[in-house]
Amino acid sequence: MPSGAVSLHALSSFSLSLVLVFLVLGVCGRPANNSVLREKEKGKEGGEEQELLPPDHLTGVKLERDGHLNRDFHHELFLGRDRDEFEEDTEPRRNRRKLVVIFDKVDINNDKKISAKEMQRWIMEKTDEHFQEAVEENKIHFRAVDPDGDGHVSWDEYKIKFLASKGFNEQEIAEKIKNNEELKIDEETQEVLDNLKDRWYQADNPPPDLLLSEQEFLSFLHPEHSRGMLHFMVQEIIRDLDQDGDKKLTLPEFISLPVGTVENQQAQDIDDDWVRDRRKEFQEVIDANRDGIVTMEELEEYMDPMNEHNALNEARQMIAVADENQNHHLELEEILKYSEYFTGSKLMDYARNVHEEF
Numbered sequence: 001m002p003s004g005a006v007s008l009h010a011l012s013s014f015s016l017s018l019v020l021v022f023l024v025l026g027v028c029g030r031p032a033n034n035s036v037l038r039e040k041e042k043g044k045e046g047g048e049e050q051e052l053l054p055p056d057h058l059t060g061v062k063l064e065r066d067g068h069l070n071r072d073f074h075h076e077l078f079l080g081r082d083r084d085e086f087e088e089d090t091e092p093r094r095n096r097r098k099l100v101v102i103f104d105k106v107d108i109n110n111d112k113k114i115s116a117k118e119m120q121r122w123i124m125e126k127t128d129e130h131f132q133e134a135v136e137e138n139k140i141h142f143r144a145v146d147p148d149g150d151g152h153v154s155w156d157e158y159k160i161k162f163l164a165s166k167g168f169n170e171q172e173i174a175e176k177i178k179n180n181e182e183l184k185i186d187e188e189t190q191e192v193l194d195n196l197k198d199r200w201y202q203a204d205n206p207p208p209d210l211l212l213s214e215q216e217f218l219s220f221l222h223p224e225h226s227r228g229m230l231h232f233m234v235q236e237i238i239r240d241l242d243q244d245g246d247k248k249l250t251l252p253e254f255i256s257l258p259v260g261t262v263e264n265q266q267a268q269d270i271d272d273d274w275v276r277d278r279r280k281e282f283q284e285v286i287d288a289n290r291d292g293i294v295t296m297e298e299l300e301e302y303m304d305p306m307n308e309h310n311a312l313n314e315a316r317q318m319i320a321v322a323d324e325n326q327n328h329h330l331e332l333e334e335i336l337k338y339s340e341y342f343t344g345s346k347l348m349d350y351a352r353n354v355h356e357e358f
Contacts, residue, residue, distance in 0.1 A: 052145065052162045054199060054221045060130040060305045061224050062281075067237045069277060077314060078102075078342045080126030081133065086343045095345045096336065103332050113329035119315035120308070127305050131225065138218040145217075152211040155200055159193065199223075202232045224305050234300045249294040254282045285313075318342070 056065045060076045063069060070076075075083055082102070086095055106114050106122045145161045146153050156177050164170035166189060176183055185193070203220035204210060205228075212220060223229035243253050255278045286294050286302045301307060319330050322338035339347035 052141075052158070052165050054196070054223075058222060058224050058305075059133070060127045062303055063237065065223075065233060065236070067240055069281060072344070074318060074341060075344045076130065077123050077126055078318070080129040083343075086345050092345065092347050095339075095343065096347045099336060099339060099343060099345075099347065100332065103335055113327075113331050114319070114335075115329055116312060116315045116319060119318060119330070120312045123311045123314055124306075124308065127311070130305075134222045134225070135218065138214065138221060141221065142214045142217050152213055153217060155197065155210045158196075158200070158212075162193070162196070163189075199229075199232070202229055224303075230304060231296075231300055234296055234303060238296060238299065247296060249282075249299070251279065251282050251287075251292060254286075254294070255279050285317075 054065070057070065058065065060073070061070060062073055072083075075086075079086060079102075082098065085098065103114070104110075106118055108118055108121070142153070143149075145158050147157070160170060160174050160177060163173050163183075163185070168185075173183065175181075199220055200210070200212065201208070203212060203216050203226070205216055219226035219229045223233040238247060238249060241249055241253050243256075255275050282294065283290075286298060288298050288301070301310065304310065318341075319328065321341055322330055322334040324334055324337075325331075335342060336347050339345055
């Protein structure tokens with residue numbers, strides 16, 4: 001069973017621009033990337049609900065819970081906890097120095113180049129950092145929903161806190177639940193509760209008692225921490241994308257989430273990019289045996305953040321992106337030149353002067 005963690009992260013420039021285009025222009029296209037929208041809500045409202053809702057975005061996991069590609073995946077793999085520093089610091093020279101420090105840490109044999117094995121080791125270390133982040137955050141979130149401090153949270157305790165975060169009167173809700181009275185809840189909120197209860201059941205390890213321990217609550221919020229919950233998340237994604245009910249995904253199913261009316265060329269380009277990226281990911285990465293079908297097992301292996309084989313494949317792909325001299329290694333100049341891929345920061349103008357300063 002994987003052990004590790006995930007947390008919410010800041011928006012990438014691409015994700016933010018995509019959301020703004022769709023909101024400002026009123027374009028009805030593919031389903032909204034809920035992880036992006038929730039990040040915006042967190043910024044506006046202080047994130048109280050984030051403590052209670054399992055996040056759509058799972059740091060270091062390739063797909064969001066809503067089935068969208070995680071566009072910050074490579075940044076998260078390469079930077080680990082350092083990703084916030086790169087996002088907050090807009091000074092290219094300082095970010096360049098940070099990147100040089102990271103390069104030296106990855107290059108454990110000090111031969112001034114990074115091999116696939118060195119990158120694999122680094123990816124596993126950074127993934128573990130994300131796992132530990134989630135464990136630390138879970139402790140805080142668990143205390144918030146375990147007011148009596150008995151080390152277990154009942155479904156009713158959680159439901160009361162969740163509804164209170166949605167604006168319901170906490171005492172009134174608690175009293176009605178205690179007396180088995182009907183709750184007057186809008187249809188949308190009830191649907192969310194039903195989905196959460198399904199996840200709650202899945203996180204409740206045998207023997208099932210509907211009481212979640214701190215570890216079970218971690219699995220509830222972060223399915224990547226539990227093989228069973230990861231399997232359940234994969235089931236949910238396939239259920240949402242599978243059009244013929246065979247519990248497998250074809251390429252057309254993976255790239256054909258509903259498309260709305262595209263009203264301008266910019267929106268069309270975004271839509272085309274979305275399809276292109278998903279097509280490439282399906283054909284080159286997810287469909288491991290290249291038979292044109294993605295099974296539940298293939299998708300689960302693809303999404304498992306602690307899969308060492310996946311880490312090695314990612315390491316090779318990351319090297320291939322910037323390996324201009326085709327020696328199957330990464331030199332510092334190559335990482336600096338392709339810094340946006342690794343960190344989200346553009347440092348290309350500074351890469352050519354690296355030897356002068358270091």
